[in-house]
Amino acid sequence: MVTTRAKHYGHNSDIDGQGLSSPAPEALSDRRRRWSHLLHSQHYQPIISEVLDEELPKYENSTIINATDRVSHMRECALILASAPSVFAAAVNGNLVRQMASNVQLQGEYTVIHERAHDQPSIYIHLLADEHGIAPTPNQYLVIGNMVFDYLGEAHNCEHALHVDNITPPMVTKSASDQGHRKYIHTTNRSSKRVETLHRLFRGIQNRWLETPASHRDTPFQFPPGECGYSKDSHNRLAQHRAHQSSNYVMNLVEDICTYLHRIGQFKQHFLMHQFIIYLIFRPSQAAIAEIFCSGLLQVWVENGGGFNAYPAGRSVATARRVSIVEWHSHERWIREKSPVVENMRALKEKVDEWRKALEWEEEAVEDSDETKIFADEYTGDMYECF
Template sequence: MSYQMLIGGLSNREFLMEFNLSGPGFLAKNDDGKDIKRLWRIWNKCTMETADGDLCYEVQYWENDHGHDYVYAWPAGEIKSNYPTDMDAWEENYGDAWDAKYGTVGKIWNASGQATKRPFDDTPGKARKELKKQKITVKIREFDSEVDEEVDEEMDKEKDDADPFVAPPPRQMNQFEIRVPSFRADVPSAPMADENVEMSSSVAGGTARTECVSRGLQDEDVDVSDLLSPLARRPGASSPLGVNRHQTSSLGSPAQQSRLLSRSLLSDEVEDSEMNDLDSLKSNLTFQAAPTNTVSRNATTRSILAVSHASDSLTPEYSQNADQTMDDALQAVYEESQLEFAAARDAETGSESPSGQFDPSQRVIEENQFENYSQKLIDAHSESVEGLFLAALDLTDMPCDDCVTKRKEGSKCDYTDFISYLVVILLGMDALVLEHFVKGDLPKAEKRNAALQKTLRKLKNLGPKEKCLSIYAQYLVDKNGESPCTKVLLEVLGKAELYLQGRDEKDLQSGTFSVRVDSIIGKPWSLTESVAGKRKYIKDEARAEKCLAWIENVKHRLSSLPADQPLERPLAEVGYATTPIERLDQHARHSSSNYLMNLCEAICRVLYGHRYSIEQYVVFHNFHLTHAMYAEIVLSRIGLVYTTQGGGFSHHPAGISQPGANGVGKNYYTDLEERSFADSDFLELVESELRRKNELAELYKGLVTTAAEQEALVEDLRLLKRSIEQAMEEDAQQKERLKGMLKDTEPFMKLLQLVKEL
């Protein structure tokens, strides 16, 4: 039950706290026709009827009631349950001062009788209780921050004109731990596209105020690149975009819709009992306060994995503000990465550009580097997915090293946070696919494992021109998924050298062989052109140099392997595609493809017919804008497909071919994210990773404890040794004293002996 009075009845602003809000002031309705309101002002605290009556709070909502600005007196328990963060802020700022002034005499609400009290049943609390029984979802729209800033400033100006009083800014709230309610936080359905509605936290689970803003955007796709304009600061926010999740949040920061790299661990179908089953999991996890105006697009109150790998803490976190922080940080880093890659972007079919390219001539080949890297990745994956991610980024001598180094040293996002955000890429991969991708035996395993075969077939089950942003992998194998043996590959490499041999001068042997290679797949090649030095796959000197470097690196890798044994990891290539089936078909036809891979396959076809060929797989469906760049980088490193280690055919830095991802409509990513984060297998992987990190944390704690105990024991032993040494030293001194005493008494003993004889 609440009571209301007109705002004109209030004059004392001593304890007024106002929150920065924007948007229209008319009421929004949920599906039941109930009003949805946002808390705008907390005027005072009071007691009902008498000085020792029940405590209430005088509050005012942003949305007016049919043209009237009412102030409501809410029972303390109910208003605190609906707006806990806001009420705690008021108590922190004014609680002590209010107690000092009214603690003994009380402050009776509306004692002057300036307005008639009456029950008010149509309240946000009532609406919340009704909404909790339903499953309602919200479609969230995203906007360019500059537009938001202009609209917010205009609305703020209108508000200031209507009410000249400017309340002092809300006090900055430090990070604090909060309890996550076990109930499902249902959210009202979205309004029409042309409406402007913002929702209160009373329908969002009661943990923080939330906003869902729609400013006239329609449902059709928009160019995602429009969403990536440079963002220096969120409108009205107190911290720049690069701020990480460990910094403070502001009560007045406006809404910024998450673009969902992170998401709730549980779908909105989960019942209360199922939520309670996870109490054991969340008991050891740290919860942080969310920014006051963020929206979680799932109807639950917990956000996905924010894995921490700091040296001082191995404890995983669920961070309620992970969605927004992650989105801001990744946006800034992604834009920075795009600028870095712009100079290096060069189609593989065009001329080689030195800009941004890895220079193989500057590289010193390490002994057994490929095998060492392979074992390092396999061992890391056996520990954790995050460990695999870190191991992959720690590898060196790869064309994309520069990008990794800049991420480690960059100022846009803390590197530890950056890793935490992108681990979701590997968690989004099928576990079986990832396991064999790491081992490098995906083609062989696919022939022998029905479950893996089914998964890979499903990933590749797409139309010829169907848009499905993906990462693919290609391997040189036989029909059983086995790599050619060392002896065969050395023969292929020798023929590749012969193929290159006649480029500078007329060489009949080279020209005769090369025309067979250049004609075996695709359009026939002219013998005259071949003898004259023209080659289908090596069109200029830059390609020739890269091809020779690749041959040298593969030979170096093969030098320590048995001659008649297939390679455990076949030569491979990893790439990104917007329409993967069409792109893989281009590779198969040697059109707009990787010339090193094409040359190798063509030579195999000439020498061995169809015994060896390039097998193609789709291994990952991207579900976030940044995956086109970062998933290709990470998976290229995990797959060891670069020419620099002799592991494959990839010679360009991964990540440079991502502009196509920016042209995909925002709804594409939204739909994929919804499906990905509703996938029980994905959620199981996330929880498994968290359990594994908890185990590592416990192990680390045990090791620290054991080390401390051992150190204490060593110290005790040192003290004991020192005591023994001191005792031995004192004993030696005592012996010397006794010897001296005996020597001193010797004359007396002789005298006694003489006396005795007499």
């Protein structure tokens, strides 16, 4: 039986005490679906604006990026979308794991990206799905969330913690577990910050379950929960994640919970984190904003149940400064030659020019004349006919 471990939930809130409810916020899946359609149609501007509207306020008092330099960030985001490979589009579409298993053309393109990532900074992702690329259902995800909640409990009422903590090394002894030790909560002591983060994940999973219509809660998510990151050497970084070393403890805990639920037979499917490199960074100014933008575009935050990123992106991109100017020029040359960035940016500029011309008008008031009076009379007559 699926439970939310809470007594009262509602989709709308009473905003004035008179029974009037505010419109329900856009569901994560609806937002992702809309952005996927816009990307496919090469309508970059609304995607970029919406993602930056959501992400830039997080950096108002940060030294990571200048949150007020919106134009520069928009330019970099436009270059990201214009140069993005098909693997990036598949990630946005939500079907990357399935497509990679069957699409020969995508496999070939990914081989090239995978190889270049040995020497070029890149953006990688993890996607939670079974061996066939099928994501959990909302009901299954809620079971995972409830297990996270149990894991946070006191020693005497957390029956699964010892088993979860011994799915992957390092192992935890029964005596330590009985005393309340939790591998993914403790650093030197029980970390209040990690506890709070996992509570945010639990609430995010609940919210994603609640925003899903009841009739769809046994249907796999179109957009799998995920994680997004930057690395100068994504191959090495992904190997660390696979070994749960210097990794994302939220993601690691969820993966171990999924393995445990599969082993005890509660889940027939074995959900795992599937790793992909989805974007090659080709300008030093892209490093931070690429991770920020991709994380926002893929909605991988614990708060909304979209994934396992708990902290603002772009904080760990210092390695981009180790890339020489010569190397950056080489990366940009390759992108210009091998990606559709030049063609896509030209098309984008043409659209902008068209709109600029369309919006040109006389700011000064037009003086009355016989011609304008005739036009006004005709316009008024037409308006009356409409009614």
